Amino acid sequence: MVFSEVPQTSKVRRQKIREFLQSVSLEMSEDVETFVVAKEEDRIVACGGLSGKVLKNIAIDESIRGEGAALSLMSELLKVAYREGCFELFLFTKPHYQEVFESCGFKYIEQAHGEVILMENSYAIEAYKKTSTKTASFGRYGRMHRDERQSLYVGASLFGARGVCAIGLGASVCGQRRRFVLSFCGSLPYD
Numbered sequence: 001m002v003f004s005e006v007p008q009t010s011k012v013r014r015q016k017i018r019e020f021l022q023s024v025s026l027e028m029s030e031d032v033e034t035f036v037v038a039k040e041e042d043r044i045v046a047c048g049g050l051s052g053k054v055l056k057n058i059a060i061d062e063s064i065r066g067e068g069a070a071l072s073l074m075s076e077l078l079k080v081a082y083r084e085g086c087f088e089l090f091l092f093t094k095p096h097y098q099e100v101f102e103s104c105g106f107k108y109i110e111q112a113h114g115e116v117i118l119m120e121n122s123y124a125i126e127a128y129k130k131t132s133t134k135t136a137s138f139g140r141y142g143r144m145h146r147d148e149r150q151s152l153y154v155g156a157s158l159f160g161a162r163g164v165c166a167i168g169l170g171a172s173v174c175g176q177r178r179r180f181v182l183s184f185c186g187s188l189p190y191d
Helices: 011-023 069-083 095-102 124-132
Strands: 002-007 034-040 043-051 054-060 090-093 107-112 116-120 149-155 165-173 176-185
Touching: 002 011, 002 069, 011 034, 011 043, 011 054, 034 069, 043 069, 054 069, 090 095, 095 107, 095 116
Parallel strands: 054 090
Antiparallel strands: 002 034, 034 043, 043 054, 090 116, 107 116, 149 165, 165 176
């Protein structure tokens, strides 16, 4: 396998990536800044993209699954991300691929409706979740109350369309609900 990078400006090469992704029932995310592509005999057999801090469009051709291609691809993607200064990374995947990404150093965070899971490599959200219940806020009469609740959410239908997902941090402070969307992705393929 030979790896190469494909920037956003390379329209012809990105069209070939789009065709490969369609062949494995994935839609290409237009916001991917850089793709890493693996080729064998001038044929794309794997790819993955970096969009900010989110790894997207990770796909391996069935003909090379089980040969360590996922680990090789993820190593190349991480090199690109680290070179760009992105050390805390996230990815969405189907639950049955969780073990593959765990073997690449990613950790499960949350799941939405059994269809998509969110994973990260830095454990920053895990630390956030552990400290969130320790945060106190001032309530009525200036007293400290431990009524601030923060959480992570992953919503497969957050925006009302099947297959649309988002990740974010949610907080309920003194009865007010707040949501901060960290990332939004289009559709996910369904088996």
